[in-house]
Amino acid sequence: MFSFVVEARSGRSRAGRLVTPHGAVATPAFMPVGTAGAVKAAPWRDVGEAGAQLLLANTYHLMLRPGDELVAELGGLHGFTGWPGAWLTDSGGYQVMSLAALRTVDEEGVAFRSHLDGALHVLTPERSMQVQMNLGADLVMAFDECPPLPAPRDVVRAAAERTTRWAWRSRQAHRRADQWLFGIVQGGVDPELRERSAREIVALDFPGHAVGGLAVGEAKPDTMRVVAQMDGLLPEDKPRYLMGVGTPEDLLAAVGHGVDLFDCVLPTRNARNGQLFTSHGRLSIRNARHRRDPRPPDPACPCSTCARTSRAYLRHLHLAGEMTAAHLMTVHNLFFYLDTLRRLRQSILLGRFEEFRGETLRGLSAAAEPADS
Amino acid sequence: MFSFVVEARSGRSRAGRLVTPHGAVATPAFMPVGTAGAVKAAPWRDVGEAGAQLLLANTYHLMLRPGDELVAELGGLHGFTGWPGAWLTDSGGYQVMSLAALRTVDEEGVAFRSHLDGALHVLTPERSMQVQMNLGADLVMAFDECPPLPAPRDVVRAAAERTTRWAWRSRQAHRRADQWLFGIVQGGVDPELRERSAREIVALDFPGHAVGGLAVGEAKPDTMRVVAQMDGLLPEDKPRYLMGVGTPEDLLAAVGHGVDLFDCVLPTRNARNGQLFTSHGRLSIRNARHRRDPRPPDPACPCSTCARTSRAYLRHLHLAGEMTAAHLMTVHNLFFYLDTLRRLRQSILLGRFEEFRGETLRGLSAAAEPADS
Numbered sequence: 001m002f003s004f005v006v007e008a009r010s011g012r013s014r015a016g017r018l019v020t021p022h023g024a025v026a027t028p029a030f031m032p033v034g035t036a037g038a039v040k041a042a043p044w045r046d047v048g049e050a051g052a053q054l055l056l057a058n059t060y061h062l063m064l065r066p067g068d069e070l071v072a073e074l075g076g077l078h079g080f081t082g083w084p085g086a087w088l089t090d091s092g093g094y095q096v097m098s099l100a101a102l103r104t105v106d107e108e109g110v111a112f113r114s115h116l117d118g119a120l121h122v123l124t125p126e127r128s129m130q131v132q133m134n135l136g137a138d139l140v141m142a143f144d145e146c147p148p149l150p151a152p153r154d155v156v157r158a159a160a161e162r163t164t165r166w167a168w169r170s171r172q173a174h175r176r177a178d179q180w181l182f183g184i185v186q187g188g189v190d191p192e193l194r195e196r197s198a199r200e201i202v203a204l205d206f207p208g209h210a211v212g213g214l215a216v217g218e219a220k221p222d223t224m225r226v227v228a229q230m231d232g233l234l235p236e237d238k239p240r241y242l243m244g245v246g247t248p249e250d251l252l253a254a255v256g257h258g259v260d261l262f263d264c265v266l267p268t269r270n271a272r273n274g275q276l277f278t279s280h281g282r283l284s285i286r287n288a289r290h291r292r293d294p295r296p297p298d299p300a301c302p303c304s305t306c307a308r309t310s311r312a313y314l315r316h317l318h319l320a321g322e323m324t325a326a327h328l329m330t331v332h333n334l335f336f337y338l339d340t341l342r343r344l345r346q347s348i349l350l351g352r353f354e355e356f357r358g359e360t361l362r363g364l365s366a367a368a369e370p371a372d373s
Numbered sequence: 374m375f376s377f378v379v380e381a382r383s384g385r386s387r388a389g390r391l392v393t394p395h396g397a398v399a400t401p402a403f404m405p406v407g408t409a410g411a412v413k414a415a416p417w418r419d420v421g422e423a424g425a426q427l428l429l430a431n432t433y434h435l436m437l438r439p440g441d442e443l444v445a446e447l448g449g450l451h452g453f454t455g456w457p458g459a460w461l462t463d464s465g466g467y468q469v470m471s472l473a474a475l476r477t478v479d480e481e482g483v484a485f486r487s488h489l490d491g492a493l494h495v496l497t498p499e500r501s502m503q504v505q506m507n508l509g510a511d512l513v514m515a516f517d518e519c520p521p522l523p524a525p526r527d528v529v530r531a532a533a534e535r536t537t538r539w540a541w542r543s544r545q546a547h548r549r550a551d552q553w554l555f556g557i558v559q560g561g562v563d564p565e566l567r568e569r570s571a572r573e574i575v576a577l578d579f580p581g582h583a584v585g586g587l588a589v590g591e592a593k594p595d596t597m598r599v600v601a602q603m604d605g606l607l608p609e610d611k612p613r614y615l616m617g618v619g620t621p622e623d624l625l626a627a628v629g630h631g632v633d634l635f636d637c638v639l640p641t642r643n644a645r646n647g648q649l650f651t652s653h654g655r656l657s658i659r660n661a662r663h664r665r666d667p668r669p670p671d672p673a674c675p676c677s678t679c680a681r682t683s684r685a686y687l688r689h690l691h692l693a694g695e696m697t698a699a700h701l702m703t704v705h706n707l708f709f710y711l712d713t714l715r716r717l718r719q720s721i722l723l724g725r726f727e728e729f730r731g732e733t734l735r736g737l738s739a740a741a742e743p744a745d746s
Contacts, residue, residue, distance in 0.1 A: 036693045037686070043697055044681070066664070066689040074667055074685055082681045291439070294447055308417070308455045312447050313410070316439040320409045323696050324416055 002180050002207065004239045010353035012231055012258045015345045018054075018239055020138035021178050022078060022086040025053040026345055027239065027260040030251065030337045031088060033268060035061050037071070037081045040268050041326040042334060044083055049304065050334040051342060054086040054139070056263040059131055060095035064114050064121070068134035076136025087137035088263075090243070091128050091170075091184070093144045094212070105145065107162065125169035133176050141210060142170035144184040149217040156188035159213075164200040171204055182208040182241060189222040191229060198233035209234045210241040211259075224253050231258040248277060248340055248364055252357045255344060267333035272326045274318045277336045279363045283311075285329065290315045303335035375553050375580065377612045383726035385604055385631045388718045391427075391612055393511035394551050395451060395459040398426040399718055400612065400633040403624065403710045404461060406641060409434050410444070410454045413641050414699040415707060417456055422677065423707040424715060427459040427512070429636040432504055433468035437487050437494070441507035449509025460510035461636075463616070464501050464543075464557070466517045467585070478518065480535065498542035506549050514583060515543035517557040522590040529561035529586075536585075537573040544577055555581040555614060562595040564602060571606040582607045583614040584632075597626050604630040621650060621713055621737055625730045628717060640706035645699045647691045650709045652736045656684075658702065663688045676708035 001021050008015040016027040032039045032047060034055045039047050047055070057077055062068060074080040077087045093110070096103060100112035100121075109124030123131075128143035143166045145159040163186040174181045183206035187193035201209060211230050214223050227242060234240050241261035242254050251262055267277060274285040278298035283290075285297075296306035297314065305314075305328045317325035340360065347356030374394050381388040389400040405412045405420060407428045412420050420428070430450055435441060447453040450460045466483070469476060473485035473494075482497030496504075501516035516539045518532040536559040547554045556579035560566035574582065584603050587596050600615060607613050614634035615627050624635055640650060647658040651671035656663075658670075669679035670687065678687075678701045690698035713733065720729030 036690070036695060038690055038693075038695050038697045041696045041700075043700055045677075061693075065693060066685070070665060070685070073665060074683065080683070080686055080689075082683075082686065292443060292446060304418075310447065310453070310455075312439070312443070313453055313455065316453075317409070317411055320411075320434075320438060322409060322411050323414045323699060324411045326696060327414075327416055327700070 001178060004208070004237070006236065008349045008351075010348040010351045011256060013255045013348050013353040014258055014260060015348040016239065016260055018260070020054070020086040020180070022084070022138050023053055025086060026342075028251070028255045028341050028345060029054055029261055030341050031056040031261065031263040032334055033058075033263055033265045034081075034083070036065070037062060037077060039330070039334070041272060041323065041330040042268070046304070046327075046331045047334065048084070050331065051338040052085065052334065054088060054261075055083060056088050056090065057135065057137065058095055059089045059092035059128065059135065060099065060123075062089075062135055063092065063131045064116055068131040072134040072136065076134070078136065086139070087135075088139035089132050089135050089137040089141065091141040091143040092123050092131065093128070094146045094243075096123050097146060098148070107165075109143070125166040126173040129170055129173040133174070133179070136176075136179075138179060139208070140174070140179050140181050142167040142181060142183050142206070144186055144212055146186065146213050146216065147188070149188055149213075151188065153190060153193070156186075156190060157193050160186040160188075160193050160197040164197065167201055167204055167206075171206070180207045182206055182210045184210045184212040184243070185230065185234075186213045188213055189218050189226055194226055194229055195233060198230060202233070202235060206238075208239040208241065210243050212243045214242065215244040215246055220250075223250070224257070227254050227257045227259060234258075248337065249361065251337075251341065252344070252360060256353070256357065267337045268330050271329035271333045274325070274329065276329055277333050279336075280366050281364055285311065285315045285318050285325075297329075297332055298336070301332065301336065301339075303332050303339075305329070305332040305335075374551060377581070377610070379609065381722045381724075383721040383724045384629060386628045386721050386726040387631055387633060388721040389612065389633055391633070393427070393459040393553070395457070395511050396426055398459060399715075401624070401628045401714050401718060402427055402634055403714050404429040404634065404636040405707055405710075406431075406636055406638045407454075407456070409438070410450060412703070412707070414645060414696065414703040415641070419677070419700075419704045420707065421457070423704065424711040425458065425707065427461060427634075428456060429461050429463065430508065430510065431468055432462045432465035432501065432508065433472065433496075435462075435508055436465065436504045437489055441504040445507035445509065449507070451509065459512070460508075461512035462505050462508050462510040462514065464514040464516040465496050465504065466501070467519045467616075469496050470519060471521070480538075482516070498539040499546040502543055502546040506547070506552070509549075509552075511552060512581070513547070513552050513554050515540040515554060515556050515579070517559055517585055519559065519586050519589065520561070522561055522586075524561065526563060526566070529559075529563060530566050533559040533561075533566050533570040537570065540574055540577055540579075544579070553580045555579055555583045555612075557583045557585040557616070558603065558607075559586045561586055562591050562599055567599055567602055568606060571603060575606070575608060579611075581612040581614065583616050585616050587615065588617040588619055593623075596623070597630070600627050600630045600632060607631075621710065622734060624710075624714065625717070625733060629726070629730065640710045641703050644702035644706040647698070647702065649702055650706050652709075653739050654737055658684065658688045658691050658698075670702075670705055671709070674705065674709065674712075676705050676712075678702070678705040678708075
């Protein structure tokens with residue numbers, strides 16, 4: 001039902017194949033974020049045409065609305081949403097810390113009030129597993145504690161140690177054979193805490209590992225230093241997921257440290273704000289320079305938006321507040337992310353990852369426009 | 374380049390074919406509204422798959438943003454928007470009266486301040502023609518004065534008389550052979566004023582006629598009485614367009630009085646508000662009864678939304694504020710309107726319009742739910 005194989009390597013980068021009950025995922029893979037069970041502004045057909053094979057949904061949001069039991073009753077995330085590919089759910093730990101009101105954390109778990117209606121809820125490792133079993137994703141995450149950075153070393157250490165205990169409890173509570181449960185490594189940007197956390201989590205023998213606690217406020221060089229450190233500590237034969245990262249440049253760097261899976265709101269959120277990722281850098285559609293520009297966002301891009309849509313028209317729709325602007329730009333940004341990883345994977349198969357990364361980074365830094373208006 | 378033929382009749386209903394430089398339109402036809410050059414929440418592929426052949430854009434909105442000269446520079450509405458079918462623009466008269474601030478009307482035209490930025494603009498018959506020639510739609514409308522109802526008879530008469538003079542000026546000012554200019558009949562719900570307006574507008578020998586000044590506050594029986602009166606006054610061999618009408622029931626009634634073209638914001642606006650049109654009446658997706666309902670909005674509907682989407686999921690997306698909810702419901706409502714007219718046209722070809730109307734009305738009145746929550 002599940003398998004993961006590394007098919008090729010180029011340097012430290014890996015091209016793999018992760019088989020789930022809802023299809024195979026070619027790795028390195030980017031997961032579009034479908035917080036509430038939908039990728040914002042992108043219907044399934046477009047998400048599929050962009051090449052997505054695995055999506056992320058947020059346990060915190062779905063447990064509050066529409067409720068995980070309702071989702072279970074309607075066939076889990078797959079049946080409820082109709083997305084034909086694979087789903088991954090996060091543990092709820094990160095979002096309960098960043099979104100919920102009046103949260104209190106103790107060894108048992110996190111008590112919090114919903115940001116929607118103020119109702120009191122509790123998330124524990126056992127409850128997170130129950131919710132994620134109800135949601136029914138293919139890949140699920142152990143419940144972790146993710147402190148925002150910077151934080152005192154004591155805080156980071158305590159969170160990492162608790163994350164290990166919660167990982168053990170998560171493993172004990174998880175009982176669906178049609179889900180793969182990943183352990184999450186914490187430890188902030190402290191090498192010693194990271195190493196200890198990685199060793200403890202790996203010892204629990206999860207089928208895959210996530211690197212959490214990054215992209216939460218630390219300096220970017222620290223992020224990649226930790227990712228590189230993880231490369232030496234996580235087993236080679238299991239998938240590695242870098243949570244919440246990041247820009248196209250970040251993905252290129254992290255793949256170079258053996259990361260297989262990514263998720264990030266950047267392509268979808270930025271699209272709604274009018275920012276497009278292109279092979280020649282970022283482009284803000286609000287910029288007055290696009291007012292009469294008949295070219296598509298990225299002339300080199302074969303996506304359906306670039307095949308049919310001028311910058312002038314996109315700019316007009318965006319300024320007029322038309323939802324279609326968000327849709328068209330989301331379709332492009334998702335295609336750009338997924339296509340970049342497809343081509344990157346091909347470069348690994350050809351043993352040319354470093355060349356591909358160099359060429360792609362040069363394109364990305366050739367700013368599509370001097371500055372945003 | 375243009376032609377209109379009535380291919381079949383059933384009672385007073387007509388099945389026709391309106392050929393434009395951007396494709397043929399099977400009539401009776403419903404035009405989805407694309408105010409700013411886009412159908413809200415529905416990308417072109419979906420609009421095309423719903424079966425739309427002709428869309429309406431609003432002159433008032435486009436002249437203010439992005440500006441008709443910019444649209445002209447980028448290839449007119451066709452080139453600018455990428456919609457491959459036909460476009461119709463209204464005259465701007467109705468919207469300048471209902472949306473603009475501080476408008477003053479005199480024989481020359483209407484001076485007004487933009488609802489966007491307060492800038493001063495003037496619309497006259499000549500300026501409306503210039504803007505519509507710049508926008509480059511296939512079908513364009515004479516500049517008219519449309520008073521909201523109820524209004525004193527003096528006001529309605531003066532507006533109808535001025536509409537005739539403005540129609541003449543519009544005809545004089547219009548100079549694109551690749552556009553068909555329609556005259557607009559006014560006269561409120563007063564039979565004598567309506568008859569006089571119709572005779573004057575018909576005398577100007579436009580290639581098509583629109584019935585304006587309805588759906589602006591009058592009682593519904595008055596609307597259909599005027600539509601029936603128009604049927605006896607407008608030439609049989611030219612297309613007839615009932616502006617701004619209406620519900621599915623209205624369309625069925627008006628086709629029975631020989632109307633060929635319709636536009637209305639109802640299917641798209643109601644979709645964004647969570648109201649679905651179905652073969653068994655209207656359905657409000659917010660209604661708590663849909664919370665765990667695995668059925669599609671309309672089990673009899675072959676649209677892409679009904680093929681894949683449960684009421685429970687749609688309700689969740691709508692309550693969560695996901696744009697995809699507006700998209701999925703817009704796709705369904707457009708399909709419902711366009712498909713109803715396709716089947717209606719078929720019934721005319723088979724000489725069975727009255728039977729079709731009766732069956733369809735019985736379905737529409739079999740409320741899909743007792744009451745909205």
